[in-house]
Amino acid sequence: VDFALSNLVNCGIRTVGMVMPYNYRSIIDHTGSGKDWDLDRKNGGLFILPGSAFGTSRTGARFLLRDLIHNKAYFKRSNADAVICSTANFVFNIDLDEVYAAHKESGADITVLTKTASEKDGDVTAFDVIDGRVQGVRQGVNFGDTMFLDCFVINRQLLLDMFDWYAPTDYLDLFEAMSGDFGRVDVRTYDFGGYVAPIFNKRTYFRANMDLLDPRITAELFPADRSIKTKTHDTPPAKFEVGSRVLNSAVASGDRIYGSVSDSILGRNVIVEAGATVRNSIVMQGCIVKSGARVENAIVDRGNVVPAGTELRGTPEEVLITEKAHE
The missing domain is CATH 3.90.550.10 (Spore Coat Polysaccharide Biosynthesis Protein SpsA; Chain A)
Structure with a gap:
């Protein structure tokens, strides 16, 4: 909206x-x-x-x-x-x-x-x-x-x-x-x-x-003279840890990046652990991508944890979607 x-x-x-x-x-x-x-x-x-x-x-x-x-x-x-x-x-x-x-x-x-x-x-x-x-x-x-x-x-x-x-x-x-x-x-x-x-x-x-x-x-x-407003959050800036690698991605406030992110959109408070890879994907608010996990051509809904060593992979034509985690 x-x-x-x-x-x-x-x-x-x-x-x-x-x-x-x-x-x-x-x-x-x-x-x-x-x-x-x-x-x-x-x-x-x-x-x-x-x-x-x-x-x-x-x-x-x-x-x-x-x-x-x-x-x-x-x-x-x-x-x-x-x-x-x-x-x-x-x-x-x-x-x-x-x-x-x-x-x-x-x-x-x-x-x-x-x-x-x-x-x-x-x-x-x-x-x-x-x-x-x-x-x-x-x-x-x-x-x-x-x-x-x-x-x-x-x-x-x-x-x-x-x-x-x-x-x-x-x-x-x-x-x-x-x-x-x-x-x-x-x-x-x-x-x-x-x-x-x-x-x-x-x-x-x-x-x-x-x-x-x-x-x-x-x-x-998003021109300066017609800004798009949204709900504001008091969240600290994203932190890119030593050894992380981020290319052509939109990274939101509160994120902690230890692993590799490319061509992706990350919501607030997302953690990508060391050794994890996110590529061509949307990872929504509050998700954690554990060490060794790989997310590619996917939409990961809010609050999900991608376990260590697992893989979520779709294709550019058929994107994989994970449901929102139950609170």
Whole structure:
């Protein structure tokens, strides 16, 4: 959620509602009161909104109508002209002030953030577009299609009207419910030319993390004038012990490196013992890679211990994943 929240607050938005999934404990633990995003305030701030835990819904719906309608009072209390909606399925850093300005200038009812797809992806929503106006919506993109970045600006009163229009089909995604109404609702695109990483499965999650090892991508994602905020931790700097070897890796605070790490991402408080090797992998917070162990093409979830002399190895095409250790 860091990129979605940061994109919003970086353009001056100080009232943010987060619709929670059924299992939301880790999200609440991460965001807290919203202090790290300057959202712990008396006026506005971060609002935790309930999602719809029960009932039929279309699998993969990003903006489930039932979730939105369930929180109708939140939208009615606002005096804003427009609402910006976003999921946390995409990684990108954008100036939403420019998107909103384009929305106002065009006079559109809805402005959707889009990008030209560079590959086939069945999890990403595609729009059929003619002269910048959306004519249809479908699931899955091919190379060259207009893909939806799950972020849009909508006039608030129109959103409230849609709650009434589409109440009988509240099990659908908002844009799926709109599929027959693109003639009367003016939906226009805002094409984003920057870096975008969709994250819907382990393959795309792994690739997006590995992209962070490219200095050009990190420079674009983390510019000084649009910083990405996250939960802060009081953790000492990483320590690289004598004899350790680290190449082209992102190493977090609190890590202790005695062994070899290359082309990898390490979360906080990870220990790589002497004689251990981590290569082309993601090792999450609090893990210990024991002496003589080897981790390659793998995602090691939080709190795991890789025993001495063992090997966790996947392939670049099929990354190995270990489950989160039970607390």
